[in-house]
Amino acid sequence: MKKPMLFFALLLVLASCVSGEPKPIQLNTDACDFCKMTISNGQYGAELITQKGRYYKFDDVACMIHFAKSNTVVPYKAFFVSDYLMANTLIPAEKSFFLQGGTINSPMHGNAIAFTSEKEAKDYQSKYKAALLTWKELYSSY
Amino acid sequence: MKNSLYIACCLFAFQLMMANTIHVGSHYPVKSIKKAIALAVDGDTVMVHKGLYREGNIVIYKKIAFLGKDYPVLDAQKKGEVLSVKADSVVVQGFKIINSGFAALDDPCGIKVYNKKFVQIYNNRLDNNFFGIYLQNCSNCIVKGNHIVSHGTQEQLIGNGVHCWKSDNLQIIANTISGHRDGIYFEFVTNSVIWRNISAQNIRYGLHFMFSNDDSYITNLFKNNGAGVAVMFSKEVKMINNTFEENWGDSAYGLLLKEIADGYIFNNKFVKNTSGIYMEGTSRMKVEKNDFISNGWGMKIQASCMDNEIVNNNYLKNTFDISTNGSLVLNTFNSNYWDKYEGYDLDKNGVGDVPYHPLSLFAVLTEKNASTMLLYRSFMITLLDKSEKVLPSITPDNFVDKTPLMKSLPL
Numbered sequence: 001m002k003k004p005m006l007f008f009a010l011l012l013v014l015a016s017c018v019s020g021e022p023k024p025i026q027l028n029t030d031a032c033d034f035c036k037m038t039i040s041n042g043q044y045g046a047e048l049i050t051q052k053g054r055y056y057k058f059d060d061v062a063c064m065i066h067f068a069k070s071n072t073v074v075p076y077k078a079f080f081v082s083d084y085l086m087a088n089t090l091i092p093a094e095k096s097f098f099l100q101g102g103t104i105n106s107p108m109h110g111n112a113i114a115f116t117s118e119k120e121a122k123d124y125q126s127k128y129k130a131a132l133l134t135w136k137e138l139y140s141s142y
Numbered sequence: 143m144k145n146s147l148y149i150a151c152c153l154f155a156f157q158l159m160m161a162n163t164i165h166v167g168s169h170y171p172v173k174s175i176k177k178a179i180a181l182a183v184d185g186d187t188v189m190v191h192k193g194l195y196r197e198g199n200i201v202i203y204k205k206i207a208f209l210g211k212d213y214p215v216l217d218a219q220k221k222g223e224v225l226s227v228k229a230d231s232v233v234v235q236g237f238k239i240i241n242s243g244f245a246a247l248d249d250p251c252g253i254k255v256y257n258k259k260f261v262q263i264y265n266n267r268l269d270n271n272f273f274g275i276y277l278q279n280c281s282n283c284i285v286k287g288n289h290i291v292s293h294g295t296q297e298q299l300i301g302n303g304v305h306c307w308k309s310d311n312l313q314i315i316a317n318t319i320s321g322h323r324d325g326i327y328f329e330f331v332t333n334s335v336i337w338r339n340i341s342a343q344n345i346r347y348g349l350h351f352m353f354s355n356d357d358s359y360i361t362n363l364f365k366n367n368g369a370g371v372a373v374m375f376s377k378e379v380k381m382i383n384n385t386f387e388e389n390w391g392d393s394a395y396g397l398l399l400k401e402i403a404d405g406y407i408f409n410n411k412f413v414k415n416t417s418g419i420y421m422e423g424t425s426r427m428k429v430e431k432n433d434f435i436s437n438g439w440g441m442k443i444q445a446s447c448m449d450n451e452i453v454n455n456n457y458l459k460n461t462f463d464i465s466t467n468g469s470l471v472l473n474t475f476n477s478n479y480w481d482k483y484e485g486y487d488l489d490k491n492g493v494g495d496v497p498y499h500p501l502s503l504f505a506v507l508t509e510k511n512a513s514t515m516l517l518y519r520s521f522m523i524t525l526l527d528k529s530e531k532v533l534p535s536i537t538p539d540n541f542v543d544k545t546p547l548m549k550s551l552p553l
Contacts, residue, residue: 028323028345028368031393036400036422038346038368038393040323041299087299109353 022047022080022090023055034063035108042088044106044113051075061098062110065142079135081114084124097121098138102130112138167191167214175200175216182206190214190237201226202234210236213267218242218250224271227255235264242271249301251276252290255283263288273301274322281310285317292321294345302327303344309334320344325367328354335360342366347398348389351376359384364396370415372398379405387413395420396437399427406430409553412437418460421447430454433553439465439505448472456550457481457500461518465505469538475500479547487548498546501537503530 025045031038039045039059046064048056051074058064061081068076079093096114099121104111112133115121125132133141164186166178176197178188184205192212199222202208206229215238218224222243225234234253243250252271255261257279265287268274274290277283285304294300303319304326306312312334318341319325325341325348328334336359341348348364349371351357358380364370370386372395373379379402386396396415399405401423410432412418417439419429429452434440440460443450445468455478457463463480477493478500485496504523507514517523530537 029392035374036393036398036420037372037374040346 020049020078022049022078023057024090025057025082025088027088030057032057032059032063032108034058034067035060037107041107042082043084044110045082045088045090046093047080047090049077049080051077053077060106060108060110061112061114061138062106062142063108065110065139068139069142083116084113085115085120091116093135096135098133098135099125099128099130100133100138100141102128104128104130110142161185161187163187163189165189165191168193179204179206179208199223199226201228202232203228205229205231207233208235208237209233210238210266212236213238215240220244223250223254225253227253227258227261230258231260232258233262233264234266235262236266238267238269239271240269242273244272244299249273249276249305251301251305254278255280259283262286267291271301273305274303274319275305277304277306277309277312279308280306280312282312283309284313284315286313286315288317290317290319290322294321294323300345302350303341305329306331306334313337314339324348324350325364326350328352328357330354332356337361339363340365344368347372350374351379354379358382363387364389369394369398370396372400373402373405374398374400376402377404381405381407381410383409385411385413386415386418387411389415391416399424403427407432411435412440417442420444421450423447425449427451428453431551431553432456434458434460434463436460438462442466443473444468445470450474451476453477454547454551455479456553458550462502462505462508464500464541465509466501466538466541467509471538471541475541475543477545477547478543479550480543481550483546483548485546492548494546494548498543499531499534499537499539499541500543501541503527503536506537 028040033056037059044060046058046061080090081093083089083091097118098112100112164178166172172178187207190210192214194215196217216224217240220241220243224239224242239252251273252268254276259281261283263285268290290303300323302324303322306328308330310332314336316338320343322344323346325344327350329352331354334357338361340363342365344367346368348367351373353375355377361383363385365387370389389396394416396412396418399421403425405427407429413435415437418434418437419441422444424447427450432455434457436459438461440457440463442465450473453476457480483498485494
């Protein structure tokens with residue numbers, strides 16, 4: 001009786017691995033898969049999941065986009081970015097609102113930050129003198 | 143001519159007579175540092191005596207010498223910046239500066255210099271600040287003999303020890319830095335020198351270059367950091383006589399070179415690192431007379447590197463001396479000493495008669511598939527390695543040192 005349960009539990013665990021949920025970035029331990037730098041700031045991080053369920057972590061949104069553009073063969077499943085206001089929390093890139101440029105200073109000078117709501121982004125827009133962008137606009141800007 | 147010199151001397155003496163010293167302390171009429179700075183004029187000295195000063199953010203906006211006697215403590219009580227320098231030619235010396243604020247949005251520092259020239263920061267002790275010393279848009283400044291400590295844990299957001307941004311002609315000398323994110327961080331800094339510093343136990347790098355050209359770092363010790371030194375997107379960086387020690391970890395390096403060119407790596411010691419040097423997108427570097435001792439990998443040279451010259455180095459007791467990820471070899475190896483070399487020297491000229499292939503089969507295999515490491519030192523692998531030496535098939539055959547040395551160089 002117990003063994004099938006265990007089997008199902010294992011199956012569940014395995015299934016959850018490819019569910020497209022982001023894996024949290026381990027600050028100061030994980031290295032950026034594009035620039036090889038150790039990721040140490042949870043405000044600018046990003047993560048990419050491929051169709052096969054491989055995870056790639058980045059210290060800057062620009063690194064992720066450069067990485068995605070350099071490997072055109074790989075089918076991507078999802079893009080995640082760190083919420084600027086919540087330390088090291090990953091949110092889906094397509095639903096995020098981005099600020100780029102101005103006085104923003106990110107680790108690899110992509111100089112883009114992400115917010116969950118448009119209101120939050122607008123609150124910071126004047127402070128950083130940055131441009132408000134959608135994910136698509138940001139993706140094509142690098 | 144003589145007259146004008148005389149007048150100049152007189153003026154100088156006059157200046158000296160006019161310069162006042164304002165004492166601050168519990169036994170002196172002036173009890174507050176802010177009041178003393180308000181009283182001072184350009185050229186004055188503010189001498190702060192021993193004691194605890196909790197005055198929030200202290201701003202120096204006049205050309206003064208700001209000196210501490212017996213390390214008076216400036217405590218910001220975790221609110222904002224401790225000391226802000228907003229005038230040229232300020233000297234800050236002999237303070238204990240503690241507890242700046244920790245913020246994610248603006249970067250509060252122990253000492254921050256804003257867009258100024260000829261500022262000198264000597265012999266201070268900084269403890270538990272977000273950023274230690276921050277030079278923003280400065281030139282001709284000296285940071286010397288400071289002791290910078292922070293107590294960051296892995297998860298916490300923590301700033302850099304000495305952070306220099308968009309600056310020129312700096313001297314960072316004989317500082318001790320630990321517990322910060324990067325010990326020393328150079329971003330858009332040119333024509334500067336980093337000399338005789340000790341950077342240990344920092345969370346990310348001991349020293350980090352980004353977009354900084356024409357700098358050199360000489361005789362520093364980088365020990366036990368997340369990774370030793372990272373030089374990225376920079377040109378003409380000279381790295382001389384440094385020690386890179388015990389930078390262990392999964393993605394740790396003694397020295398990480400990424401997208402750099404025209405540098406010079408001379409007379410350094412790489413001891414007990416996961417990888418001594420990791421090179422990617424690196425070109426026209428000369429690596430000369432370095433010791434690579436007891437590293438996991440002596441050097442990892444990715445196939446994206448070209449025209450690098452690796453000459454007269456010692457490779458001793460490394461698990462792998464060299465590793466690469468492709469078959470393209472555009473770098474040259476000449477006259478190095480390899481302790482794994484098994485050739486002979488019949489003409490006794492000190493140079494081995496048989497060329498040495500430093501890239502072992504197993505190094506190539508582990509680069510492609512890390513779990514092959516399980517088979518390290520197994521009989522099969524040793525056999526394969528030997529046969530590969532005779533007839534190279536997997537390892538690129540132009541990856542070769544044609545003049546390997548028989549004896550290690552005395553470095």
